[in-house]
Amino acid sequence: MADSVVNRATVLAEALPYIQKFYGKTIVVKYGGNAMISDDLRRAVISDIILLNLVGIHVVVVHGGGPEITEMLNKIGKESKFVDGLRYTDEETMDIVQQILCGKVNKNLVATLNRRGGKAIGLCGMDAGLFQAKKLDEKYGLVGEVVKVNPAPVQDVLKDGYIPVVSTVAQGIDGENAYNINADTAAAKLAVALNAEKLILLTDVRGLLRDPKDESTLIHVVGLSDVPLLVKEGVIKGGMIPKVECCVEAVRSGVSRTHILDGRIPHSILIEMLSDEGIGTMIL
Secondary structure: OHHHHHHHHHHHHHHHHHHHHHOOOOOOOOOOOOHHOOOHHHHHHHHHHHHHHOOOOHOOOOOOHHHHHHHHHOOOOOOOOOOOOOEEEOOOHHHHHHHHHHHHHHHHHHHHHHHHOOOOOEEEHHHHOOOEEEEHHHHHEOEEEEEEEEOOHHHHHHHOOOOOEEEEEEEEEEOOEEEEEEHHHHHHHHHHHOOOEEEEEEEEEOOOOOOOOHHHHHOOOOHHHHHHHHHHOOOOOOOHHHHHHHHHHHHHOOOOOOEEEEEEOOOOHHHHHHHOOOOOEEEE
């Protein structure tokens, strides 16, 4: 009993310098993958976010909702179609994307945070022109490329002590339509606009692995200059390429640190933020 109390006290003491370092700073967490689907993992992520908020760190949550969108499309008998890894989004699909992301997923996440003792407010990328986009390419349908971010609504929510929860739908600047946008990209652009200290991408992998089949080959730190060679060697490939590109763009544009974290590990955000351990891959 005494040992476990001492261990707990040691962990809290270890967290203090990190709390002091990040107090008053902004971090952007892109929330997705298994951490959104599993109840246990979701509870762990939610409690991490609330704890960081309570110790004076400004946490902004950006989320997608791919599985929920697919589920709703299945319900109406519409097949999900992907082009180059992006969801092909026709007008009917865009209606579903908007309903699910700005409605169900966003409000459920806000309600969960509030139920657990947090103070959260949901924002959609179209609120006050938070995310503004133009069509990426005709072959993807209504998928947008973010061209402008207005961070003011997020800053206002943070100023009042709330946790902003942002869904990744953008206002079109080249027409009267909304656009489906990539959540990793949106999180990176928002982190830059907010002059955030950190960008954390929660994923379903340990981080960047030299050998995808061996988790002990995790690369803990990647410098910007290392990225081209790692791409050439095939270490950064497939779905990891756009994630790393988001991190690289964020660091180049002023975000101090970016992290690709395994959302399947309970409390991975706290371990990364407030301990000497550090998990996942840091890109700086």
